[in-house]
Amino acid sequence: MNGRLKNKVALVTGGASGFGRQSALRLAEEGALVCVADLNEAGGEETAAMLGPRGFFRRHDVTQEDDWIATIKAVLDRFSKLDVLVNSAGVAAAADNIEDADDAVWDLVMDVNLTGTYLGCRHAIAPMRRAGGGSIINLASVLALKGEGGALAYCASKGGVRLLTKSVAVHCGNQRNNIRCNAICPGYMLTGMLREFLDNLNDREGEHARIAAMHALGRLGDADDIAQMVLYLASDESKFVTGAEMVVDGGFTAG
Amino acid sequence: MGRCDGKVALVTGGASGIGAACARMLAQQGARVIIADRDEAGGRKVAGEIGDAAGFVALDVASQASWDAAVAATLEAFGGWNVLINCAGILRYGSIESETMDDWRQIMEINVKGTWRGCKLAVTHMKAGGGSIVNLSSIAGIEAGADLCAYSTSKGAVRLLTKSVALYCAEHGWQVRCNSVHPGIIETPMLHSYFAEREDPQGEREAWDQVMPLGIRGEPEDIGHMVVYLASDESRLVTGAEMVVDGGAMAR
Numbered sequence: 001m002n003g004r005l006k007n008k009v010a011l012v013t014g015g016a017s018g019f020g021r022q023s024a025l026r027l028a029e030e031g032a033l034v035c036v037a038d039l040n041e042a043g044g045e046e047t048a049a050m051l052g053p054r055g056f057f058r059r060h061d062v063t064q065e066d067d068w069i070a071t072i073k074a075v076l077d078r079f080s081k082l083d084v085l086v087n088s089a090g091v092a093a094a095a096d097n098i099e100d101a102d103d104a105v106w107d108l109v110m111d112v113n114l115t116g117t118y119l120g121c122r123h124a125i126a127p128m129r130r131a132g133g134g135s136i137i138n139l140a141s142v143l144a145l146k147g148e149g150g151a152l153a154y155c156a157s158k159g160g161v162r163l164l165t166k167s168v169a170v171h172c173g174n175q176r177n178n179i180r181c182n183a184i185c186p187g188y189m190l191t192g193m194l195r196e197f198l199d200n201l202n203d204r205e206g207e208h209a210r211i212a213a214m215h216a217l218g219r220l221g222d223a224d225d226i227a228q229m230v231l232y233l234a235s236d237e238s239k240f241v242t243g244a245e246m247v248v249d250g251g252f253t254a255g
Numbered sequence: 256m257g258r259c260d261g262k263v264a265l266v267t268g269g270a271s272g273i274g275a276a277c278a279r280m281l282a283q284q285g286a287r288v289i290i291a292d293r294d295e296a297g298g299r300k301v302a303g304e305i306g307d308a309a310g311f312v313a314l315d316v317a318s319q320a321s322w323d324a325a326v327a328a329t330l331e332a333f334g335g336w337n338v339l340i341n342c343a344g345i346l347r348y349g350s351i352e353s354e355t356m357d358d359w360r361q362i363m364e365i366n367v368k369g370t371w372r373g374c375k376l377a378v379t380h381m382k383a384g385g386g387s388i389v390n391l392s393s394i395a396g397i398e399a400g401a402d403l404c405a406y407s408t409s410k411g412a413v414r415l416l417t418k419s420v421a422l423y424c425a426e427h428g429w430q431v432r433c434n435s436v437h438p439g440i441i442e443t444p445m446l447h448s449y450f451a452e453r454e455d456p457q458g459e460r461e462a463w464d465q466v467m468p469l470g471i472r473g474e475p476e477d478i479g480h481m482v483v484y485l486a487s488d489e490s491r492l493v494t495g496a497e498m499v500v501d502g503g504a505m506a507r
Binding site for chain 2: 001002165166169170172173174176180187216217218221225228229232237238239240241242243244245246247248249250251253254255
């Protein structure tokens with residue numbers, strides 16, 4: 001391809017499937033070395049196998065600080081530096097509204113989506129500073145910008161990721177450490193997370209059509225739509241971009 | 256393989272600054288480019304540097320006849336048209352009290368109506384075969400400046416004009432996407448002449464630098480990279496979006 005990520009080392013959480021896997025593949029195609037981190041060992045090993053010598057897999061729970069320390073150490077041992085972190089690991093819960101909410105669901109969604117992203121940002125900064133800079137990419141959502149009644153914890157967690165991103169960006173800018181931090185806000189995407197949700201419904205087709213119609217383009221995107229934006233933000237093409245929220249959503253938030 | 260192979264782009268304001276960078280970078284990625292500008296010498300120079308993949312056409316975005324001629328020239332030169340970069344614009348100092356009706360009219364005519372004219376023509380021509388419209392707004396179109404009254408207003412209008420065009424095309428099932436880019440402070444001739452006309456250019460320059468946490472100054476190429484993404488099929492899912500490229504200015 002075009003070598004847009006030549007000599008970069010990237011860590012991608014949630015790399016066993018969906019956006020995370022596709023991002024890992026695109027980054028590697030453009031020259032990056034990639035650590036695929038996920039709780040899902042089978043999927044993560046499969047992604048790493050697709051990367052060949054350009055990647056390796058680490059079992060990684062984003063909610064555990066010890067895992068972050070160990071995984072980043074493994075990246076540095078293997079590839080000597082860290083330039084790019086893609087915080088793509090995330091969970092969603094269905095039928096989660098403010099009246100029927102379950103504390104355990106709230107805790108799980110907030111832990112993975114928000115605390116996991118926070119820990120990633122926190123632990124990536126020191127190695128990136130040593131590398132002379134870096135790019136942190138946090139996967140938020142259009143549900144960080146607009147509310148959905150049945151996605152309570154998900155909306156709250158992704159709204160948190162959106163502003164966490166800006167705070168990290170401003171801090172790093174003030175520190176003049178050349179580390180950038182940006183969020184991507186995908187619309188609903190046909191990845192494993194949504195497929196699983198749809199498969200559990202009686203009216204799968206009806207719900208799919210309802211969700212597609214919420215996007216002006218009338219269709220759902222796929223993992224590659226997000227991976228292309230990850231690639232832009234990971235590369236030096238976006239060296240002037242920090243604290244931004246890049247919407248890739250088929251027009252979901254335009255109207 | 257170029258990221259914009261098969262694209263034919265019309266770039267307004269292409270003679271200098273962000274427009275010239277966009278034209279060069281789109282051509283580097285395989286697009287054929289028409290540089291449209293009032294500045295004929297500058298526009299021809301940029302087109303000449305790019306070579307066979309580029310042409311120049313004189314364009315005053317405030318004139319419908321001029322727009323019609325520019326589109327006709329694009330179709331004649333390259334046999335199609337599927338990317339429009341609305342980059343022509345003007346920046347003037349002025350608060351609600353200090354600016355004149357003439358300032359206001361001129362800024363609206365070029366920044367808003369010029370962009371509107373371009374979108375209208377692009378939708379008409381692109382609805383059959385698809386395309387991408389990129390409108391250059393500004394961070395001033397998201398957060399106003401007290402001394403940039405008409406400019407902020409014009410760029411805010413471009414932001415919502417963009418979304419309306421995006422929704423309209425999507426509702427009709429046309430594969431025409433429309434997005435806005437919101438640069439922060441970018442080192443361009445437009446910016447430098449703005450400072451030069453101020454009472455304390457150095458002081459104002461320093462104040463503006465403080466706006467961006469990243470601590471570096473933006474270059475036209477920083478915007479060009481985002482424009483290449485939006486022009487290419489990599490962004491096929493992206494419409495009605497506002498892409499901020501601003502050194503972190505909007506983050507706080």
